Structure formats: structure tokens, C-alpha cells
Amino acid sequence: MIKVNENFLKLKSSYLFSEIAKRVKKFQEQNPNVSIIKMGIGDVTLPLPPACIKAMHCAIDEMADTSTFKGYGPEQGYLFLREKIAKFDFQKNNIDIEPDEIFISDGAKCDTGNFQELFSQTIKVAVPDPVYPVYVDTNVMAGRTGEFKNGQYKNLFYLSSTKQNNYLPDLPNQKVDLIYLCFPNNPTGATIDRNTLQKWVDFALENKALILFDAAYEAFIQEPNIPHSIFEIPNAKKVAVEFRSFSKTAGFTGTRCAFTVVPKECVAYTENGKPVSLHSLWLRRQSTKFNGVSYPVQRAAEAVYSPEGKTEVKQNITYYLNNAKLIKNTIQNLGFHCVGGENSPYIWIECKQNSWDFFDFLLEKAGIVCTPGEGFGKCGEGYIRLSAFNSKENVEEAMQRIKNIL
């Protein structure tokens, strides 16, 4: 008898964004004349940078000619892209990352979801709360948790990020083996300074733990004391893996390209304490289960690092950050407490009521879609997330509507 992986049955019945989509659909059907402004899911709205468009057209023309056609590429990604990343995202900032430590993929969601496959089922996993649901759900599917009860899964260690700790979780008061960190944070928009991040690296070194550092929002960082990479921290290469994405940086949410940095010196251990290279394991995982990213897409990603690409990306980031500023100012002037929005496209707002109720309130009274904090975990209850990924006009209209109802 073919038996299911019953861990899947522990998952909460619906994935956050599907639930939001369902409620929005229902509302729109009942109110066809309301022009809904979606400030929920963090999806970009500006078109791809012209440099990327140009590079993609060129690459497609290559695919049209036998002499330049590209079949299977390297599973790890083309060297032309990995070299640009190593140079401009790391070496330029005096971070010693080599091209062969970089793995190109079709999304940070996939990579943060798949990376846990490399580890034993018995490890203790620490996740932020509120959390990007992928970190949790993929560990549930893998069987590392117990049942879901009172907003949390048994056996996971939750790193509470609250108003009290300024949305920077305390170090675990017990041994944990795998630690997910995300800065600038999704969903809160909070950032971490170098000294605090150093404490996490030290914790990992002391406990032979591993940090999975999600830096998908790195491009939004404006302040100089905020690290762009965990590898700015001394010795982090021994105990950290970093995930980055072109999705939010350059508008690739529908184009699909991301990368993961697995330093050669980063290890995990066998039961007997023998170190095993995570770089080798991830390479084996990727070459077995993945076939590389579409060639034209990798060429588009490469163009992000061209002089034109850099300028265009910067303009887009500035555009979104101006939206974020407007949202933050409006919300704060209405007397709400919030965080994020300065080095992040997200603003995390204390709504002083049940977050799904506030979600329904904003949808029904103002036609605005937010993301209810409860969907990100127990500590998200009482909060909502607003996203700056929208047109300036929509954000202005949304803020006007919010001022009218609050």
C-alpha cells in the first residue's frame, strides 16, 4: 500500500497567501466596483530594468541559432553570473566569497525550503516568530516537528520578535542546531546591526549550530551599520549559509532567479562528530534534483551587475523606499506603533486587535489588502504587514483611504 508522508497532514490547512487570495476573491466578487489595492503579498510592481530586458532578448536570440544555442547548463549556474555575484556582492565589500561557493537557483523560496534536506531529522530547529512560513512548513513536512497547537508546532524553538525586544530575538536559552535568521526581516522589516549579528555567529560557533541567513531584502539596506551579508562577520563562513534573491532586488518575482552562498569551510557533523562539507552535500543535492536556471534568465540576472543595471535597480529600490516612507509616516501620524520601512519594503504595524479582523476591516472598509500578522506566527498576532511594492499613486490612494477610516 502506498503510504503518505503523514507529516504533511500536520500542516495547518491553508498556506497564508492562499487564504488571503481566497478572501480577496470573495470580497471582489461581492463588491465588483471596489478597486482593491493590494498591499499584502510582497510582489514587485515595477517592470524589469531595461538592462535585464536587453540581456534577455540577446540571450533568446542566441537560443535561436545552432551555433549559439544553450542546452543543459551547469546545475550550479553559469560561471559568468557567479563571477559577477562574487565580485560585486562580496569581494567589492571585502568579503572573501569565491564564485564556486555560489549556487544559482530559481528562487530563495526553493533554496530556503530545500536546504533542510541536508540535515538529520533529529536536529533541533529554531525559527523566528513571526516567520516566513516556508522555514516552518518545510521542517514540518520533513518530520522535525510535532503537532500544531496554540499557534505553534511542538519541537520547534521559536525566536520571539516582539515590541519588547525591538524585534530582535534573544539568543536561545537552550541548545539548538539549525537557526533561521532573516534580515532585513520578513515580515517585520526590522534590521540587525553588526554587533548583534556577531553574537549569533558566536552562539553558532560555540554550539556547533548552523545559521541559515536569509538576506533576500539586502538591497533595501540604506544605513551603514547594517550588514548586507552575514559573511561580514568574522568566522561566519564556518557556521552560516546565505540566501539571496533577484526577486526583490531587481523585480524578478515572475522571472525567477536567486542564489545561495555555501562557503567551502562550512560543515555539519555525522552522529560520530565527523565534519562533512555542506558545500559538497548541497552540490550533490542540486545536481541530483535540479537542472539549473533558464539561460536567458541567468543572462538577465547578470545584467543587474552592469553599470546600467546597477543604476536602474537603485532607482527602483528608491522608488519603493519612498513608498515605504509615506506608509510609515502616515501610520505613525495616525498614532500606530510600527517598525520597518527604512531599510526594508515592509512596515509592521501594531493593530491592537485580532490581525485577521483588522485584515477584514481594511479589506471591507477601504478595499486594501494587507497581510495579517497571525499568518506569520503567534508573535504576529495583533500586527499586520503592509508592503511598499506598489505604484506611488496606489500607495497615496491607500494612505488616503486609511486616513479616512481610522
Added chain:
Amino acid sequence: MIKVNENFLKLKSSYLFSEIAKRVKKFQEQNPNVSIIKMGIGDVTLPLPPACIKAMHCAIDEMADTSTFKGYGPEQGYLFLREKIAKFDFQKNNIDIEPDEIFISDGAKCDTGNFQELFSQTIKVAVPDPVYPVYVDTNVMAGRTGEFKNGQYKNLFYLSSTKQNNYLPDLPNQKVDLIYLCFPNNPTGATIDRNTLQKWVDFALENKALILFDAAYEAFIQEPNIPHSIFEIPNAKKVAVEFRSFSKTAGFTGTRCAFTVVPKECVAYTENGKPVSLHSLWLRRQSTKFNGVSYPVQRAAEAVYSPEGKTEVKQNITYYLNNAKLIKNTIQNLGFHCVGGENSPYIWIECKQNSWDFFDFLLEKAGIVCTPGEGFGKCGEGYIRLSAFNSKENVEEAMQRIKNIL
């Protein structure tokens, strides 16, 4: 302490195609003047069909404009593509598959690799021998096998495909729960007729087993008695999932698009025997760990179903099949036994010696790269695979070189 998934350590040290690449690289370095003809890895050589190129250019222009820009698409794939697939690949042939039973992905390798995540660790898995290594390696990683010994992993059930059984494995003589079948077969090129496939479906129905049917080479089928889809077989929808790909059909190996059909009535069971919809589980898996295929790539795949696309794809398939015919005739005239090559781009050749030795012989004496059968499993020992994915000129040259040395 962060502990590794020790199942990874059971994997044979190198993945087949990496080992081939290593040997070829070494030979080329030592013999820089030899023009190597690669007939090993099954990678297409003809450019993308013009219809696909055109569609991709259009889609990229959409990505350049705010009003037509596409961000996150549906994880299951765009409806425009799923509708075309349902209509032209299934409904046109009187197979009742609906668009919402189709899941678009970036590769059949990923899907055949990932699908096993839906099942319990305790299931008994049957794999062909010789086998596409992904079926085996992903189950090793998941912990469903013992150690590798004498060319096989403990606990796997191997479906021997040999000269004796005409490369069509016998039904298992014991209970198995998950059965991988691949027709037209990779690596042998053998095909299965409807009556024989019916026996497998009946076996699955009787034993509450599930068939994962890999039909990546379906487009090469020329003879009318060979099923293009397992869903041509009555009741197969209850016990089968089918994998297809644009890679070999339309030259998408570097462009990346594939799909998986999970019928709504297909189930697996809990320990207590309660049926669970695999469609729901796969949707949950994909929406958690995957973010959909690049929009321009999905538009390119859609163009495969346009009148121009169909004609162009057919021309490419004919081109490769003509190569296959030439290879098969040459090899048979030299007195070798072989199979495949008529409804498949692969020719499976009995070499009457160790297959890696014959690999080295062809490489060193003729500058030809084949795939040694041993890399596909114990039953592959004594065989090599030649691929018809090459230019006519290269295939002619390769056959001349082979005639000279054999």
C-alpha cells in the same frame, strides 16, 4: 550540534554525468587536437523552435512595461499553458485530463526527484534497472534504502530490463508500493505496448501501489500501438502520476519547462488506510517549496502548441530520429545487438565488455563520448547508450569513426 542527513553519505561518490564530464575533460586536455563528438548526455542540439523564440521575445516585452509586467505567477503554472496541455496532449486523444490536474515546473528531473517527498519513509520502492539515476538517488537521500553493495542499494526492488525480457521488466514477485516506469525508456530506448502497460496498472490497482510514469520522451513515439500517456489505460488515473517535459520535445534543456499530471482521483493512504488526495499534497508541496516557472518560459512552452510550433517541433523530432536510424543501422551492421532508436532518441548497445572500458575505448580511439550502461545500474553493465541528439554531420562522422575502429 548540526547533524547531516547521513543518507546522503550512502550515495555512490559521483553522479554519472559528472564522472563522464571529468573523464572527457581529462582526455581533451591531454588531446587538445581531437574534435570530440558528444553522444553521451541526452542534450538537444537544435535551436529553440522559431515559434517559441517569438513568444519569448513578446513575453519579455511585456515584462518591460508596468501595465503588462508579471510578478509572481500561480505556483501551479499559468492557466493559458495548462489549458493548452490538457487540450492538445490529452483531451485531443480522448484522455480526460483537466487543466487543474496539471502542474507546470522547471524540469521533469525536479518533479521525479521531488515527488517521493509525499510518501512515507517505510514504503517499498521499485525502480527499473538500468535506471535514470534520479529515481534512485532521491530515494537514497530520503532514507528509503540501505547501503550500496554489488551495484545495488539494499531495500530497493530492482525491475531488471534485459535482453532476455526484451527490456520490459516482469511484474514484481513481491509487494511494492511505489513503481517508477519510464517509456520510451531512458536509457534503453525500449517502448511498452498498451497491453503490457495495462498489466502494470492492474498490478497497481490490486496492490494499492502507485506508478510514477516518466513520459519525457513521449514525443518520439511513431508507432500507433505505443501509448503516449499512461492515462490511455483504463483506471490508470487512480494509480498513476505522469511526468512530461518540453526538454526533449521542443529543445528546452537550457530553457527549462516541464509538467506533471496528478489526477484528482489518485490517492495514497495513511497508516490507517484512509485515502489522501495526492493532488492536494502535491499542490501543498509545490506552493510551499516552489514559486512557479519564469513567465517568458511559460509563454515559450505555450507556443509549442501553436500551429507553427507543432510543425517546427515535429521537424526537430524527425531530424533526431533520422540520426537515431543511422546510428542503429550502423551499429547493427557491425554485428552488435541493440534496442531503441525507433521511438526514442536513444540506442542501447550491447558492447560485450565492461561498459566503462568501452566508454574509454570509444573516447580514446574515436573521440566519441557515450554513456556507459553501468552508470544506469547493474543491468546496464555490458551496455552503452548512444544519443541521437546531435547534428546529422556529427552523427555521420561519429559512425564513420566507429566503423574505422570496430
